[in-house]
Amino acid sequence: MPLMRRFSRAARAAVLCAAAISAADASGVSSEPFRPKGRYNNSVHRFFPDLDSRLNAVRYGRWRALEIAWRVGVTPELDREFSAFLLKLLADPPRFPPEAVFVCPNFAREASSVFHALHWGQVFEQQVSDILASADAEPTVTGERLARALEAYRREPWALSEPPSEAAQSLAFQLAPMSARILLAGTRLFILAAEGLAAADFGQQRWKVRDTIAEFDASLARDMTQSEATYRVAAPIVSERYPAIAENLDRLARFRVEVYGALVPGAATPGSRRERVALLKAVAERYRIPTRGIGVE
């Protein structure tokens, strides 16, 4: 009898758990899926490890910049800390992409929807590079694969929509010029890599990639305008062949710049934290991603 009683209690607890789980599921909020599957996945890593390691360094840098900005705001301190981090990383670039939750844990927890928009965008950007670098890439197959990758990207709530108006020039560029320059060079690296991969066949891609890497290594020291780091300007072939892809990736780059701009106030005082959350929510609303999960709830 005592056993029976215990069983019945466990059964009741299990029913309650099931009810809680169903209630949670009914909220309709979902997590990020694993990246779409395809034979092209990891092509850049496999065929162009030197390019991939630099792309990884840029990915690390982007997340790291967010975490520092979330902690201290966009300040000269960020500029120093970030540029030192990234230049050290580039001296021995990482083989694998970063686990973003470990690189910017506080931003991931406290601004989760923006974090996911950026992370899901990174997954999409990586898919595009892999599709273009695939050994069996040819215009028809590549076009179909890119269309599927774009469709998978657009299906998620983290996909960015075109904002109604252009944003004003971000203050972040003036407050942290060195970091801004490195981040723009990083964005341009992705663009030039895609352009090189799209413009050449598999046999010729190796040379294009070498040029892209050389250009990136030299560009870290030079000033660059924001428009130079857009597909529209720097990747005419990708823009012409795959306009929807170029448009979405340019939007992602603009979103990233606006997010850095929203982090300018920092977290020094409750007032600045509130301002930061309000700015970040405004950016999320402009790009029509969920605003839930931004700021402490």
Add this chain to the structure above:
Amino acid sequence: MRGAERVRLRGVLRGVLFAASLFVASLLPAQILPNLEPERPLAVEDATPIPYRALSAAIDWTYNLRRGGLNDQGPGLSLTYGVLRDLQIGAAQRYVTRPGRNALRGISSGDLELHALYGLVAEGARRPALAARIGVVFPTGLDSRGTDLELGGIATRSFGAFRVHGSVRWTRLGDIVPTERADRLEGGLAVDFLASAAGRTDTLILADATVRSSPLITGNAILDVEVGARQRIGIQTVAFGVIGSQISDTPDRPRLRLRLGLSHFF
């Protein structure tokens, strides 16, 4: 007695409602290195299910050093799949070379364990990630009898890039011999952190301590401690290893446990 039980049930109900009320956006990023599955390498897992549509396969080899030349060893296999968003299902099997002896310690060789892990709530600024786990162990192995049921809960909280995991599990054995305990409890606490001071996310160091009921009615609680690492060796492949010891139990307990394995994401 009935009153006390009602109070206990009310406690359970309150706990479940609390967990449900905590549920807000369940936002879990795709992850490879931080995804902790049970025994890959630690006994304690994390509260984040594998991402939707991800499939993870793992294989390992475990060697237990015991006093008196009673060492045993064997492979372990597992498959985990993100069947829905925030819901993973998995299957695991472990073989040992001394199934008869291990069965007395609650480790049968070749039993099939199926489980589901549901992420109730993602980690937020002020709350840990919470997950509920249900498992069934089918007696497909040697020296096995009834089907066992497992119910558990897992919490994960991170502090910067340092994470703490806590888990509790209740196991109900379907068929027992008179000296065996039918209801077993297990609790564990684990920590993990990045090995790289520069912030690279390729190596994770982990440690845990677990306490569980002895399989024997007259036995004392069993304490295990483990220290291990997960190292990314491919873009979707992780190698893991652990060294552990059973601190308390009978004299022929594993004084030293070594496990090495690989897990791959598809």
